[in-house]
Amino acid sequence: MNYLITGGAGFIGSHLCEKLLNRGDKVTCLDNFDDYYPKPIKIENVNHLKENPRFQLITGDVCDIDNTIDLLESKKIDMVVHLAGRSGVGRSIKNPIDFITVNTKGTAAILEALKEVDVRKIVHISTSSIYGQKTKAPFLESSGFGQPYSVYSATKQSAEHFVQMYHHLYGIDAVILRIFSVFGPKQPPESGVYQFVKANITGKNLSLYGGGNIERDYTYIDDIITGIVAGMDFLAQSKSPTHEVFNLGSGQSDSINEVLESIEKITGRKTLTIEKSNKADALFPSYASIEKASKFLDYAPKTPFSVGMKNTIDWIKKELEK
Numbered sequence: 160m161n162y163l164i165t166g167g168a169g170f171i172g173s174h175l176c177e178k179l180l181n182r183g184d185k186v187t188c189l190d191n192f193d194d195y196y197p198k199p200i201k202i203e204n205v206n207h208l209k210e211n212p213r214f215q216l217i218t219g220d221v222c223d224i225d226n227t228i229d230l231l232e233s234k235k236i237d238m239v240v241h242l243a244g245r246s247g248v249g250r251s252i253k254n255p256i257d258f259i260t261v262n263t264k265g266t267a268a269i270l271e272a273l274k275e276v277d278v279r280k281i282v283h284i285s286t287s288s289i290y291g292q293k294t295k296a297p298f299l300e301s302s303g304f305g306q307p308y309s310v311y312s313a314t315k316q317s318a319e320h321f322v323q324m325y326h327h328l329y330g331i332d333a334v335i336l337r338i339f340s341v342f343g344p345k346q347p348p349e350s351g352v353y354q355f356v357k358a359n360i361t362g363k364n365l366s367l368y369g370g371g372n373i374e375r376d377y378t379y380i381d382d383i384i385t386g387i388v389a390g391m392d393f394l395a396q397s398k399s400p401t402h403e404v405f406n407l408g409s410g411q412s413d414s415i416n417e418v419l420e421s422i423e424k425i426t427g428r429k430t431l432t433i434e435k436s437n438k439a440d441a442l443f444p445s446y447a448s449i450e451k452a453s454k455f456l457d458y459a460p461k462t463p464f465s466v467g468m469k470n471t472i473d474w475i476k477k478e479l480e481k
């Protein structure tokens with residue numbers, strides 16, 4: 160198969176490109192190397208893939224509809240996996256227009272391009288943040304959208320609305336994957352687990368919210384990639400019309416204190432913490448029901464937390480030594 164992966168130079172995207180190349184697919188990676196974190200990190204994420212003749216890296220913006228139409232036609236794309244986006248609750252509140260532009264307009268632009276050419280399949284990568292603040296965990300796909308607590312959450316909700324609308328208006332078949340917190344090598348330096356590990360290794364204070372009791376659902380990157388590929392294969396094999404939503408998480412919650420303990424067990428070093436007041440996304444527990452993904456995608460995360468965390472720590476150590 161021939162895939163267009165938007166945001167393919169990022170954390171999740173670069174792992175996905177590699178997995179697809181390893182199983183013999185052709186991959187066109189579209190990424191604008193935004194300034195959310197340093198460009199050299201993203202270049203390194205995909206540098207080793209460039210030698211593969213089935214891989215092509217295109218520097219471009221998902222908001223550029225003509226460019227996407229050109230890629231869909233010239234590369235004979237069968238399916239788009241749309242990962243390009245801006246993430247981060249705090250950053251989204253500080254930069255609302257950037258988030259609206261990339262997450263909402265960017266998704267609409269990809270859908271417009273799909274509408275114009277004969278490519279009718281998209282896997283759209285969404286987030287647990289669409290469940291908002293008041294939904295009770297575990298989150299079910301049928302729980303629907305909760306009250307958005309950040310610009311990030313509102314833009315990802317609206318992106319899902321556009322995917323659904325283009326399905327109904329123009330017959331674009333879609334699988335939406337709502338991903339919970341992911342960790343592993345190549346994760347962005349601003350992300351939670353990276354910050355926890357960095358504070359532990361460097362001995363600097365880590366700002367904690369809610370006494371470290373905030374519960375999140377953490378999944379190792381390899382398991383998420385297996386889930387995304389299963390979602391892609393599900394869509395490839397589905398008859399039209401298809402519009403399905405799946406959660407991809409671990410199906411359990413861990414508090415930040417538990418994550419810190421697991422890091423401390425591996426490094427043998429205590430993390431210094433200082434308590435801060437609540438953030439917008441802070442206190443509510445969030446974890447996935449993965450029953451639907453398990454039933455239809457045969458999704459079953461396998462990596463023990465301690466194994467995934469050891470790989471992550473080893474990678475972050477090397478990054479910090481650079």
Ligand SMILES: NC(=O)c1ccc[n+]([C@@H]2O[C@H](COP(=O)([O-])OP(=O)(O)OC[C@H]3O[C@@H](n4cnc5c(N)ncnc54)[C@H](O)[C@@H]3O)[C@@H](O)[C@H]2O)c1
Nearest residue numbers: 166168169170171190191192193220221243244286340341
């Ligand atoms: N990492 C997580 O824990 C997590 C959890 C839930 C959902 N997600 C979603 O998964 C997707 C990927 O996240 P990630 O963690 O890999 O983040 P990331 O920042 O590493 O990757 C996003 C990529 O998109 C690219 N990009 C941004 N704007 C673009 C534009 N206008 N045109 C083209 N490319 C653009 C960036 O340069 C980057 O390479 C996002 O949509 C995010 O909302 C991630």
